[in-house]
Amino acid sequence: MRPLRYSINVTLDGCCHHEAGLPPDEESMRYWTAQLERADALLFGRVTYEMMASAWRKPTTGTWPDWMDEWQIPFAETIDRAKKYVVSSTLNGVDWNAELVQGDLAQAVQRFKQEPGEGLWVGGVTLPLALANLGLIDEYEFLVQPVLAGHGPTLLAGLREGIKLKLVDRHEFRSGAVAVRYRPTQVPT
Numbered sequence: 001m002r003p004l005r006y007s008i009n010v011t012l013d014g015c016c017h018h019e020a021g022l023p024p025d026e027e028s029m030r031y032w033t034a035q036l037e038r039a040d041a042l043l044f045g046r047v048t049y050e051m052m053a054s055a056w057r058k059p060t061t062g063t064w065p066d067w068m069d070e071w072q073i074p075f076a077e078t079i080d081r082a083k084k085y086v087v088s089s090t091l092n093g094v095d096w097n098a099e100l101v102q103g104d105l106a107q108a109v110q111r112f113k114q115e116p117g118e119g120l121w122v123g124g125v126t127l128p129l130a131l132a133n134l135g136l137i138d139e140y141e142f143l144v145q146p147v148l149a150g151h152g153p154t155l156l157a158g159l160r161e162g163i164k165l166k167l168v169d170r171h172e173f174r175s176g177a178v179a180v181r182y183r184p185t186q187v188p189t
Contacts, residue, residue: 002113003138004043004120006128007035008155010142015149016125018051026071027173028143033075035141036082040117043101043109046088048124053096056080085112087127106134125153133160139183140165146176 009028010016024032036042044052056079059065064073084098087105094100101108109131112120122128122137131137142155165182172178 002040002115002117002119004109004113004122004131004136005035005039005139005141006122006131006137007032007141008123008125008128008143009145010155011145011147011149013148013150014154015152016155017149017152020147020149020152024072024075025175027175028177029072029075031143031171031173031179033078036075036078036121039082039119039121040115041083041085041112041120042079043085043087043112043120043122043127044098045124045127046086046091047126049084049086049088049094049096049098052079052123057096105130106136109134109136129156129158132156132163135184137184139168139181141179141181143177143179 008016009018011020056076058076058080064076068076080096082097084094084096085101085108086094086098087101087108088094089102091100109120113136122131128137164185166185167180168183169181170178171180
């Protein structure tokens, strides 16, 4: 069974908004590129899908935009070519190597997890909360930034039950950020 990994940048006070002082640097982009390369497919909700597509989809010109630094291109290429599943009840269709997922979320994700491969990756805020409440996330990966945001959406706000986790990996960055990976020791029922 393929594991489902939830990965996200987060501030020390739990804010997971992408504009809350969480700018990528070369080292973190290399890290995220490697993590995405480990995934057979990416699972996004509509908001995350649209946000990622607007930033990381290769333009029709075939040339990456001028705002993109050279060190961001490997990440952009990795996410651009990745298989994507988009969970949405409002979209009529998707592109960008994506398949629209509608209907029973638990059944769809269980089916994806049953397929052969290395694993699935989910990002964002709303969809991971639903998946955590269903007990479908096999690993939580947080890149904790040395920032106190003081506002914004917080990590897994609205979780129905606490989930006990066991640390399985830790990586420190020169910036002071720390990537931590956990596996649930107990899943919600």
